[in-house]
Amino acid sequence: MLYAHMPYLVLFAWVQVTLSGFAVRAVVEGDLCPEAVIDGTAIPMSVRARASTLFPVTVCELALPAGLLELSIEEQRLPVPDAEKGDVALIGDTGCRIWVPSKGGPDLQNCLDPKAWPFAAIAQNIAAAKPKLVVHVGDYVYRESPCPEEEAGCAKSPHGDNWETWRVDFFEPAKKLLAQAPWLFVRGNHELCDRVGHGWFRLLDPGPYRETCIDETEPYLFSNAGINWIVMDNVAVKDSDDPADPVSAQKYRQQFQQVNQMVHERNWQQAWLVMHEPVWGAKPTKERMRLFNPTLQSAFEAAPKEIQLVLSGHIHYFQVLNSQMIIGISGTKLEKFTQEGSQILFSERPELEFKTWVQFGHVMVREGSQLDLYDLNNQVTQSFTLSGGRLHLLCDQKQ
Numbered sequence: 285m286l287y288a289h290m291p292y293l294v295l296f297a298w299v300q301v302t303l304s305g306f307a308v309r310a311v312v313e314g315d316l317c318p319e320a321v322i323d324g325t326a327i328p329m330s331v332r333a334r335a336s337t338l339f340p341v342t343v344c345e346l347a348l349p350a351g352l353l354e355l356s357i358e359e360q361r362l363p364v365p366d367a368e369k370g371d372v373a374l375i376g377d378t379g380c381r382i383w384v385p386s387k388g389g390p391d392l393q394n395c396l397d398p399k400a401w402p403f404a405a406i407a408q409n410i411a412a413a414k415p416k417l418v419v420h421v422g423d424y425v426y427r428e429s430p431c432p433e434e435e436a437g438c439a440k441s442p443h444g445d446n447w448e449t450w451r452v453d454f455f456e457p458a459k460k461l462l463a464q465a466p467w468l469f470v471r472g473n474h475e476l477c478d479r480v481g482h483g484w485f486r487l488l489d490p491g492p493y494r495e496t497c498i499d500e501t502e503p504y505l506f507s508n509a510g511i512n513w514i515v516m517d518n519v520a521v522k523d524s525d526d527p528a529d530p531v532s533a534q535k536y537r538q539q540f541q542q543v544n545q546m547v548h549e550r551n552w553q554q555a556w557l558v559m560h561e562p563v564w565g566a567k568p569t570k571e572r573m574r575l576f577n578p579t580l581q582s583a584f585e586a587a588p589k590e591i592q593l594v595l596s597g598h599i600h601y602f603q604v605l606n607s608q609m610i611i612g613i614s615g616t617k618l619e620k621f622t623q624e625g626s627q628i629l630f631s632e633r634p635e636l637e638f639k640t641w642v643q644f645g646h647v648m649v650r651e652g653s654q655l656d657l658y659d660l661n662n663q664v665t666q667s668f669t670l671s672g673g674r675l676h677l678l679c680d681q682k683q
């Protein structure tokens with residue numbers, strides 16, 4: 285509710301990576317933006333996106349200077365970016381599934397049951413640990429269909445690309461964590477233009493606001509929390525284990541060549557790549573285990589050799605192989621995987637050794653080299669170290 289004496293009401297405020305460094309953004313009721321106070325000086329935020337019918341809120345933005353020490357909006361303290369090494373939280377695939385296909389039964393989660401849709405609890409566990417950065421590997425909104433009438437678990441839920449859906453599926457459950465640490469938002473395929481892409485560009489995309497949604501954006505690089513990050517938008521790739529699509533593979537190969545040049549310009553000796561759809565993933569179907577994604581694997585041959593680790597989501601379990609980690613486990617309904625914890629091998633690619641665990645949770649990166657998998661009780665269930673371009677399992681608490 286907007287008060288008569290205030291021209292705006294700040295609903296959410298956060299700090300995020302953009303194409304030109306870190307910025308503070310806010311979603312407000314009203315047409316005007318608040319001031320951000322940076323090291324004691326009040327600076328007006330600019331309007332990023334004006335209110336519309338589907339998004340009746342204003343999105344405000346202000347680029348942050350490097351090296352700032354204190355930041356607040358309306359006396360709410362916000363986190364400041366820290367280039368020094370520190371803990372980084374990794375999450376992915378967080379929204380509550382409401383999907384009613386034209387054929388077959390509905391695919392639903394109980395969005396009102398925190399055990400069935402635990403994103404808020406995961407975000408609170410991470411907030412308590414005060415990481416230096418939160419990386420979301422994509423897929424924020426899963427409420428795509430109206431809730432079927434007889435389903436109490438999603439009754440009255442909003443759906444589609446509008447503020448109310450974004451608010452309940454992402455901003456409300458993430459609120460404490462948005463206020464606790466800077467974020468890197470990676471685009472997922474749910475943020476494609478025909479799904480919730482308009483909200484993506486309005487709220488979270490790292491570039492300047494664009495009213496016209498596009499399905500592909502350029503890669504970018506930044507350094508934070510002691511790690512060199514490469515971020516790529518690969519959500520337009522075909523999600524298939526079909527042989528590599530030559531046109532699509534060439535497009536991503538060119539992006540990798542572009543990234544290669546940027547890595548060398550910065551003289552980076554090592555980097556981590558974040559892209560929503562995994563380069564390597566093992567996914568069971570009724571007939572057999574399928575190896576994804578031949579198109580991205582073909583393109584990856586042109587990737588910088590400095591890449592030590594690839595972080596992705598998209599598949600809703602936790603899976604590692606060699607230098608790929610899949611973290612699609614932070615709220616959305618998990619997928620079934622009967623060979624949990626055991627090694628999955630493909631006869632045609634014997635060098636690939638997948639290990640998979642099906643659980644909700646998040647990953648915490650310690651000092652840039654140890655990666656701990658947490659469950660909903662905030663307990664570490666697996667630990668990995670990264671060395672020699674591979675993830676090594678340190679301990680499996682489940683065995």
Ligand SMILES: [Fe+2]
Nearest residue numbers: 423472473598
């Ligand atoms: Fe996805």
